[in-house]
Amino acid sequence: MKEEAAPIKTETFMVNMGPQHPSTHGVFRMRLSLDGEVVVDVEPIFGYLHRGVEKLAEGRTWVQDVTLTDRLDYLASMSNNLAYVLAVEKLAGIAVPERAEHIRVIMAELSRIASHLMAVGSFLNDMGAATFTPLIYMFQEREKILDLFEMTCGQRMTFNYIRIGGVSCDLPEGFIPALTRFLGEMPRFIDEYDTYLEDNEILLARCVGVGVLPPDKAINASVSGPSLRGSGVRWDLRQADPYSIYDRLKFDIPTGKNGDVYDRYRVRMEEMRQSLRILGQSVRDLPGGDYRTKVPVTFRAPAGEAYAHLESPKGELGFYLVSDGSLSPYRFKIRAPSFINLGVLRDLLIGCKVADCVVTLGSLDIIMGEVDR
């Protein structure tokens, strides 16, 4: 007797990815609703690393608050220092010596390279490209940048180097030769990396057409940084709203075409080359003179408010400060690019396969220190 095949009953099920998943780069959880292999819905859950930085800053002085910014995007602390300091200087109308401006740009661009190396390395790692090879490869070069930072201020991660009015100390002897050597080696390294990866079949198969973010959606969702430019929007605050000495530097803004994972990866690789161009120019034009304008330890910003932003490796990092004229900020708001970029995660993931979730999240390059604050 022939049995009538009953339709298979299916139902969606829920999977927790994280908070301790290696691909989440910190403590981040995605609650995925799956229909077989396909993602039907996703809820990003975070806050595990919330330290209340904005509240803590209200209890410390203007000068001390620089140290709190180090701990936001801890892979590019120099950029965080700079963004906060720019806002304070805007509020108080402090002029910064030319030499300090150059040193700041050097540090910010080195941070960008270090952060992008880490982003690309861990992204390839998430993709399952051998065991840790790409990451360790990237670490080789990142190490040289950290050595430069250590040489300058004694720290490798939380620098507290860029201060209100300038920087904490002048560049040490031997810094410029070491940096020049690095600038000579780095392009070869990027070329080598591209030889392995640019047209790598597996990489293309995993990345092209995955996690597509259309440009209008990216703008509407306030996405910034390489994720915005990967969608083809030419928007980089270093040129759109130049701060420090960026208006005098020549560099291109790399953009993508399709807004997929591959384009975001390419944008980061190209941005590293552009950062090297910027570094070359700022080293060439580095003037002598003082490295800071003296600001008292008991610095009080005049009553008022200011918003300053810059292009950090992750996107638009902004600080909105309100002062009542006292020793500490009255309000200390951080516009964190990683946090806001997460707003599109759901749109990117719905409809894709589980395995692509990891790659797509990696291509957004979030960092939990900044998301949770």
Place this chain on the structure above:
Amino acid sequence: MTRDISQNAAQRIAQRFPGLAAEAAPAGIVVPAESLLEIAAFLKENPDLALDYLAAITAVDYLDHFEVVYHMTSITHNHSLMLKVRLPGRENLALPSLTSLWQGADLQEREVYDLMGIAFSGHPNMKRVLLWDGFQGHPLRKDFIYEPS
């Protein structure tokens, strides 16, 4: 350089919404809470203003009132505007949500709700984002006192 368009925006709002007071604050404008949504829509849709990018939303606690601050940018024209809304009092504070205009408002409004206790009506998912659901109080308020349980 991104230009600030406070003056221009204040004039245009006055033309478009007669009788509605859009005060010019230092480097920004202040609009009444009840017309926030229509003014925001106007700022976004008007081709000359085209503030298409909602950069940041934040709130400041001034004890007798709260100020919610919107930083808007136009990627099309490269200009920016700071828009403020004042909310008197401390209890049951609410503003219309801008998520229908900018998706980018979603997480940021949730953050303001979580840490400052200002709810956004019309938001599709108005719940805490950084702190857990059972948390009492809103820590960025000036009168918040932390009592470890």
